[in-house]
Amino acid sequence: MLSPEEIEAVEDGKRKEETPRSVCIAAMNFIQKQRGYVSDENLADLAPMLGMTVSGLESVATFYSLIFRKPVGKHVILLCDSASCWILGKDRVLDHLRRRLGIDLGQTTADNRFTLLTIPCLGACDRAPAMMIDETLYGPLTLEAVDEILSGYGNPDS
Amino acid sequence: MTAAETPLTRDIRPGGEPLGLREYESKGGYSALRKALHEMTPGEVIEEIKASNLRGRGGAGFPTGMKWGFVPKKDETSTQRFLVANGDEMEPGTFKDRVLMEGNPHQLLEGVILAAYAIEATLAYVFIRWAYHPAFNNLKAAALEARQAGYIGNDILGSGFNVRVHIHGSAGRYMCGEETGLLNSLEGRPARARAKPPFPPLVGLWGKPTIVQNIETLCNVPHIVRNGAEWFRDLSLTDDGGTKLYGVSGKVKEPGIFELPMGTPIREIIEEHAKGMSNGVQLRGLLPGGTSTPFLLDEHLDLPMDYGHIEQAGSRLGTGTMIILDDQTCPVGLLHNLEHFYAQESCGWCTPCREGLPWVERTLEAIEKGEGRPEDLEVLDLHCRLLGPGYTFCALAPGAMDPLKSALKFFRHDFETHISEGKCPWD
Numbered sequence: 001m002l003s004p005e006e007i008e009a010v011e012d013g014k015r016k017e018e019t020p021r022s023v024c025i026a027a028m029n030f031i032q033k034q035r036g037y038v039s040d041e042n043l044a045d046l047a048p049m050l051g052m053t054v055s056g057l058e059s060v061a062t063f064y065s066l067i068f069r070k071p072v073g074k075h076v077i078l079l080c081d082s083a084s085c086w087i088l089g090k091d092r093v094l095d096h097l098r099r100r101l102g103i104d105l106g107q108t109t110a111d112n113r114f115t116l117l118t119i120p121c122l123g124a125c126d127r128a129p130a131m132m133i134d135e136t137l138y139g140p141l142t143l144e145a146v147d148e149i150l151s152g153y154g155n156p157d158s
Numbered sequence: 159m160t161a162a163e164t165p166l167t168r169d170i171r172p173g174g175e176p177l178g179l180r181e182y183e184s185k186g187g188y189s190a191l192r193k194a195l196h197e198m199t200p201g202e203v204i205e206e207i208k209a210s211n212l213r214g215r216g217g218a219g220f221p222t223g224m225k226w227g228f229v230p231k232k233d234e235t236s237t238q239r240f241l242v243a244n245g246d247e248m249e250p251g252t253f254k255d256r257v258l259m260e261g262n263p264h265q266l267l268e269g270v271i272l273a274a275y276a277i278e279a280t281l282a283y284v285f286i287r288w289a290y291h292p293a294f295n296n297l298k299a300a301a302l303e304a305r306q307a308g309y310i311g312n313d314i315l316g317s318g319f320n321v322r323v324h325i326h327g328s329a330g331r332y333m334c335g336e337e338t339g340l341l342n343s344l345e346g347r348p349a350r351a352r353a354k355p356p357f358p359p360l361v362g363l364w365g366k367p368t369i370v371q372n373i374e375t376l377c378n379v380p381h382i383v384r385n386g387a388e389w390f391r392d393l394s395l396t397d398d399g400g401t402k403l404y405g406v407s408g409k410v411k412e413p414g415i416f417e418l419p420m421g422t423p424i425r426e427i428i429e430e431h432a433k434g435m436s437n438g439v440q441l442r443g444l445l446p447g448g449t450s451t452p453f454l455l456d457e458h459l460d461l462p463m464d465y466g467h468i469e470q471a472g473s474r475l476g477t478g479t480m481i482i483l484d485d486q487t488c489p490v491g492l493l494h495n496l497e498h499f500y501a502q503e504s505c506g507w508c509t510p511c512r513e514g515l516p517w518v519e520r521t522l523e524a525i526e527k528g529e530g531r532p533e534d535l536e537v538l539d540l541h542c543r544l545l546g547p548g549y550t551f552c553a554l555a556p557g558a559m560d561p562l563k564s565a566l567k568f569f570r571h572d573f574e575t576h577i578s579e580g581k582c583p584w585d
Contacts, residue, residue, distance in 0.1 A: 021346035063348035066330035125407035
C-alpha cells in the first residue's frame with residue numbers, strides 16, 4: 001500500500017499537471033526515494049490513481065533506467081561509464097569497486113549496504129573518472145579515493 | 159583590448175552557492191523581463207532574438223528566433239502553447255548546462271519566462287536529467303522565490319501576462335534529450351521520438367504548439383533583451399552571435415567549461431584555457447561537440463569553433479564540449495565505449511538501430527580484444543551506411559555512426575593493426 005505521503009504527492013501532482021498520467025514519472029521517483037525501488041505492488045496501487053493500466057505504467061517504469069524495479073542496497077553506486085571517464089581510467093575504478101565490494105555490476109553486497117551500477121555520462125567530465133553514490137557526486141577518482149569514500153558509508157568489510 | 163565579456167557565467171561561483179533572488183536582482187536580474195513585459199510586444203521579443211543571430215546551443219544549431227516565429231500567434235489560434243527548457247544534457251562529454259543550472263538558476267528562469275512571453279505560452283517546464291540533483295534542487299528553490307516575488311504566476315509585474323513554471327526531474331535515458339522524446343516523457347510515456355514533421359512549434363506537447371529549447375540558449379535570452387541584438391552579435395568573433403560555453407575533457411591539464419566568444423579557435427580553447435595536453439601525451443583527434451559529432455584532427459586546430467567552420471571541416475559544433483583523443487588512448491577502445499552507450503540507449507523502436515548498434519558494439523569489442531577478422535571493417539562500413547540518415551526513425555543511430563565513420567577514415571590503420579596483430583597495441 002502507498003503511504004499517506006506518497007498518496008498526497010500523487011494527488012498534489014494531479015492538481016498541478018495537465019493530465020494524470022504526466023504525473024507518473026515524478027510519482028515513481030518519489031516512491032523510489034521513500035523505498036529505494038518501485039515494487040509490483042506499488043505499480044498496481046499507483047496505476048489506477050493515474051487512470052493508467054498496470055501494464056501501461058510498467059512500460060513507462062521499465063523504459064527509464066533510473067526507476068529501479070528490484071530492491072537495491074542502502075546506497076547505490078553509479079559509476080560513469082562514458083567517453084571521458086573511460087579515457088581517464090574508469091575500467092580500473094570498476095575493477096577496484098568489484099574487488100572491494102565482492103560483487104559484480106547489478107549486484108548488491110551481502111550486507112545490503114551497496115548496489116553497484118554504471119550510468120551513462122554523469123555530466124562531470126571535468127572530474128573524470130566520476131561516480132555518484134545516492135545523490136552525491138565524486139571525482140576525479142583514484143583507487144585510494146574510492147576506498148576513502150566507501151569507508152564514509154560504513155566499512156564494507158565489516 | 160578589454161577582457162572578453164562572459165554574460166552567462168560571470169556571476170557564477172564555480173562549485174559554490176547559487177545566486178539567490180536578491181543577489182540576481184542586484185546584478186540586473188529580471189530587468190530584462192520588466193523591460194519586455196512593459197515595453198515590448200511578444201513579436202518584438204522574437205524580432206530581437208532573430209536579429210541577435212542566436213542559434214540553439216543543444217547541438218542542432220537551429221536559429222532560435224526563427225523557431226519561435228513558427229509558433230502560431232494568439233490572434234491566429236486560441237490554443238494553449240508550451241515552452242520547455244531542455245536540461246537533459248546526456249550527450250557524453252557535455253557538462254555545460256549543469257554549470258548554468260546549478261550556479262545561476264534565476265538566469266535560466268528569466269530566460270524561460272521571457273521565451274514563454276515571446277511565444278505566448280502559459281505553462282513552461284524545465285526538464286532536468288535525473289543525475290543533476292543540485293541543479294534540480296536549486297531550480298526548485300529559485301522557482302519558489304520567483305513565484306513569491308511575482309515573476310512567475312498571474313499578471314506578472316502588472317502586465318497581464320500569466321505563466322506557470324514546473325521543474326520536472328527525469329528518470330534517465332538519453333532519448334529524453336531528443337525534443338519529441340522529451341515531450342513524450344513529459345506526457346508520462348516512454349521517451350521515444352515522434353515522427354517529424356509535424357515539428358513541435360506546431361504540434362508539440364499534447365499536440366499543441368511547443369518550443370523546446372536548450373538551457374544555454376535560454377540563458378542568453380535575458381542578456382539579449384537587456385542589451386540588444388547588436389551587443390550580442392558583437393560578442394562573437396564570427397557570424398553566429400554571442401559567447402559559447404566550450405568544454406574540454408580527456409587528458410588535458412585543466413578540463414573544464416570556458417565561456418568564450420563564439421568562434422574562438424579550437425587551439426586556443428585547448429591550449430590556453432584547458433592549459434594544454436597532460437604531460438607525456440599528445441593530441442590525436444577530438445570529438446568537437448559530444449560523442450555524436452565526427453572526429454577532427456590536429457590539422458583542424460586553428461579552425462574557429464562555430465557552426466559553419468566545424469561543419470565545413472566535416473563535423474558539427476554540437477554542444478561545443480569537446481572530448482580529446484590522445485596518443486596513449488586506443489581509438490578502437492574509445493569507439494567501443496561510445497557504441498556501447500548508443501546500443502544501450504537505443505529505444506528499440508526501429509530495427510536498424512535496435513539490431514544494428516549491438517552488432518556494431520560486439521564487432522568493435524572483438525576487434526579491440528584481438529579477435530577481429532579483416533571482413534569486420536566491411537561490416538562496420540556497411541553499418542555506417544545502413545544506420546545513417548534516412549534509414550532510421552530518429553537521429554540516435556546516425557549520431558552513433560558519425561564518430562565511427564570518421565574514425566574508420568582517420569584511424570583505419572589502428573583498426574587494421576588490431577586485426578593483423580591479433581591484439582590491441584595499447585594494451
